[in-house]
Amino acid sequence: xxxxxxxxxxxxxxxxxxxxxxxxxxxxxxxxxxxxxxxxxxxxxxxxxxxxxxxxxxxxxxxxxxxxxxxxxxxxxxxxxxxxxxxxxxxxxxxxxxxxxxxxxxxxxxxxxxxxxxxxxxxxxxxxxxxxxxxxxxxxxxxxxxxxxxxxxxxxxxxxxxxxxxxxxxxxxxxxxxxxxxxxxxxxxxxxxxxxxxxxxxxxxxxxxxxxxxxxxxxxxxxxxxx
Amino acid sequence: xxxxxxxxxxxxxxxxxxxxxxxxxxxxxxxxxxxxxxxxxxxxxxxxxxxxxxxxxxxxxxxxxxxxxxxxxxxxxxxxxxxxxxxxxxxxxxxxxxxxxxxxxxxxxxxxxxxxxxxxxxxxxxxxxxxxxxxxxxxxxxxxxxxxxxxxxxxxxxxxxxxxxxxxxxxxxxxxxxxxxxxxxxxxxxxxxxxxxxxxxxxxxxxxxxxxxxxxxxxxxxxxxxx
Numbered sequence: 001x002x003x004x005x006x007x008x009x010x011x012x013x014x015x016x017x018x019x020x021x022x023x024x025x026x027x028x029x030x031x032x033x034x035x036x037x038x039x040x041x042x043x044x045x046x047x048x049x050x051x052x053x054x055x056x057x058x059x060x061x062x063x064x065x066x067x068x069x070x071x072x073x074x075x076x077x078x079x080x081x082x083x084x085x086x087x088x089x090x091x092x093x094x095x096x097x098x099x100x101x102x103x104x105x106x107x108x109x110x111x112x113x114x115x116x117x118x119x120x121x122x123x124x125x126x127x128x129x130x131x132x133x134x135x136x137x138x139x140x141x142x143x144x145x146x147x148x149x150x151x152x153x154x155x156x157x158x159x160x161x162x163x164x165x166x167x168x169x170x171x172x173x174x175x176x177x178x179x180x181x182x183x184x185x186x187x188x189x190x191x192x193x194x195x196x197x198x199x200x201x202x203x204x205x206x207x208x209x210x211x212x213x214x215x216x217x218x219x220x221x222x223x224x225x226x227x
Numbered sequence: 228x229x230x231x232x233x234x235x236x237x238x239x240x241x242x243x244x245x246x247x248x249x250x251x252x253x254x255x256x257x258x259x260x261x262x263x264x265x266x267x268x269x270x271x272x273x274x275x276x277x278x279x280x281x282x283x284x285x286x287x288x289x290x291x292x293x294x295x296x297x298x299x300x301x302x303x304x305x306x307x308x309x310x311x312x313x314x315x316x317x318x319x320x321x322x323x324x325x326x327x328x329x330x331x332x333x334x335x336x337x338x339x340x341x342x343x344x345x346x347x348x349x350x351x352x353x354x355x356x357x358x359x360x361x362x363x364x365x366x367x368x369x370x371x372x373x374x375x376x377x378x379x380x381x382x383x384x385x386x387x388x389x390x391x392x393x394x395x396x397x398x399x400x401x402x403x404x405x406x407x408x409x410x411x412x413x414x415x416x417x418x419x420x421x422x423x424x425x426x427x428x429x430x431x432x433x434x435x436x437x438x439x440x441x442x443x444x445x446x447x448x449x450x451x452x453x454x
Contacts, residue, residue, distance in 0.1 A: 118349055122434055162453040165435075193438050201438040204431050207349055208392075211420050211428040212452060221454035226389040227443055 004029060004072025006065055006087050008036050008050045009043065010148040011104055012078035013057075018152030020059045022184050027061040029068025031090065036062065044110070069095035074102070074176070075137075081107030081126050082119065085133055097136035100173040102180075103127050103199075104143045104151070106206050115214065118206040127199030131169065138173035141199040142166040142181065145209065147219035152185050154222070162222040163189045167198035191225060231256060231299025233292055233314050235263050235277045236270065237375040238331055239305035240284075245379030247286045249411050254288040256295025258317065263289065271337070296322035301329070301403070302364075308334030308353050309346065312360055324363035327400040330354045330426075331370045331378070333433050342441065345433040354426030358396065365400035368426040369393040369408065372436065374446035379412045381449070389449040390416045394425035418452060 002025045005012050012028055020026045030036040030050075039049045054062060061071075069075055069091035079087040084105045088096065107119035107126050119126075127141035143151045143164060154160040164187050168174050174192060181187040193201065205223070213219055229252045232239050239255055247253045257263040257277075266276045281289060288298075296302055296318035306314040311332045315323065334346035334353050346353075354368035370378045370391060381387040391414050395401050401419060408414040420428065432450070440446055 120349060120431075122345055122347060158453045162451075191439070191442065193442050198438050201434040204347075204434045207431045208428040211425050212418070215418065215420050216452075216454055218454070221452055224389075224451040224453045225439060225443075225448055226385045226451045227445070227448035 001025070002071055002073045003027075003076065004068030004070070004074070005076045005078055006068055006091055007078035007080070009078065009080065010045065010047060011151065012076075013050075013053050014148040015076055015078060015104070015152050016060050017057055018185065020057060025071075026059070027063050027068050027071040029063055029065040029091065031065065031087070033062050033064060065091040066095060069099075072099065074100050074180075077101060077103045077105050077130065079105055081105035082109070084126060084130060088130060088134060093134055093136070096134050099137060100176055101130070101134070101137040101139050102143070102177055103130055103139055103141050106144050106203055115210045118203070118210070120200075120204050120206060122200055122204070125197070125199035125203050127167070127203070128196050131196055138168070138170040139196060140166055140168035140170070140173050140177040141196060141202060142177055145202055145205045146222040150220070150222055154188075155186050157220055157222060160186055160188045162224040163191055165191050165193050165198070165202045167193040167196055167202065169196050189224070228252070229298055229300045230254075230303065231295030231297070231301070232303045232305055233295055233318055234305035234307070236305065236307065237272065237274060238378065239303075240277075240280050241375040242303055242305060242331070242379050243287050244284055245412065247284060252298075253286070254290050254295050254298040256290055256292040256318065258292065258314070260289050260291060292318040293322060296326075299326065301327050301407075304328060304330045304332050304357065306332055308332035309336070311353060311357060315357060315361060320361055320363070323361050326364060327397075327403055328357070328361070328364040328366050329370070329404055330357055330366055330368045333371050333430055342437045345430070345437070347427075347431050347433060349427055349431070352424070352426035352430050354394070354430070355423050358423055365395070365397040366423060367393055367395035367397070367400050367404040368423060368429060369404055372429055372432045373449040377447070377449055381415075382413050384447055384449060387413055387415050389451040390418055392418050392420050392425070392429045394420040394423055394429065396423050416451070
């Protein structure tokens with residue numbers, strides 16, 4: 001499948017690497033590909049620059065946001081949440097029309113240093129804002145409640161015995177995403193929380209996630225809904 | 228141990244019943260004991276009136292909020308979150324001074340019907356508001372992230388293989404509460420999230436909890452932090 005991934009951070013790289021490994025045709029989009037490749041410093045989390053990763057993953061193409069959206073039959077929003085709407089505008093509303101758009105992003109305010117402050121609400125969500133701004137895209141919120149390394153390879157933790165949530169207004173899009181999660185990534189417990197208003201709830205998981213990160217001193221944990 | 232429980236709802240009753248069963252001296256406090264006993268209608272969740280439960284639990288005493296705070300060496304806030312500060316004022320600041328106060332409450336807005344809207348924030352919490360209003364009480368936020376029936380009897384679900392969070396500014400108070408959770412109630416996985424600002428994170432679990440309640444159509448579930 002042709003998959004466009006918006007964002008060259010930890011999430012974009014983790015999802016891209018896994019999908020390329022599974023023989024999908026992956027194009028990662030960024031604002032300015034030349035600038036992304038020219039960057040020499042580690043990112044804010046201390047990860048090596050994108051160029052290093054790209055040399056290790058030659059099967060993954062790099063292009064603009066618009067290139068990624070045009071390329072993908074499925075598009076993944078793995079940009080920083082606070083910049084997602086801007087990135088999606090650059091990707092192009094027409095290029096996203098009719099496509100399944102997996103929104104993994106969480107909006108964070110880094111202005112006060114680490115840990116960042118989640119920009120969350122009980123009455124709206126980034127997922128819904130994206131759907132309103134791009135009504136012809138088929139937005140499915142998923143994978144935004146765990147570390148990037150677990151998103152595409154949940155089996156790394158407890159043999160995959162933990163939970164991922166999906167929600168969205170398009171049942172067919174959710175079925176496609178759920179199949180990707182189970183068949184490609186190996187998720188065993190996918191809970192469909194219903195329509196896209198559930199993105200409020202999954203984005204509100206971020207505060208407890210960040211607190212657990214501080215307490216456990218490792219990002220290799222996830223929630224399991226025991227029932 | 229003498230334990231005072233503020234609130235005659237599902238949470239107060241569940242905690243009181245379990246502690247009485249374990250031979251603690253339990254006094255449940257309410258605004259107006261005569262009115263509580265006179266009530267004949269089921270509560271908003273369809274549970275029988277308090278009087279029926281009280282006849283089944285003759286070992287549990289009923290009194291005012293102030294009676295419960297005076298009686299308890301340990302006090303439990305099991306009132307509705309939106310009314311907790313008022314209830315604690317009636318309990319009496321002096322009666323709470325120096326005592327461990329377990330705050331189980333979640334603030335909910337029922338004005339728009341079911342499901343209620345959680346009154347939550349990333350910059351403050353009910354637990355912190357209570358600590359600020361009653362600085363001499365030793366507030367520990369705990370047990371506010373699962374159904375009342377599981378709080379005091381976690382073994383009912385998956386043999387107790389799920390998680391409860393504690394947080395607070397008084398390490399000794401947290402140790403006492405953690406011991407109550409493990410030794411009395413049977414919790415196997417208690418995560419200490421640090422100081423009371425973590426109550427923001429645990430109170431923010433409510434939106435995903437409510438969404439899961441709607442999806443799973445049973446309150447008999449809980450989160451486990453897999454790590």
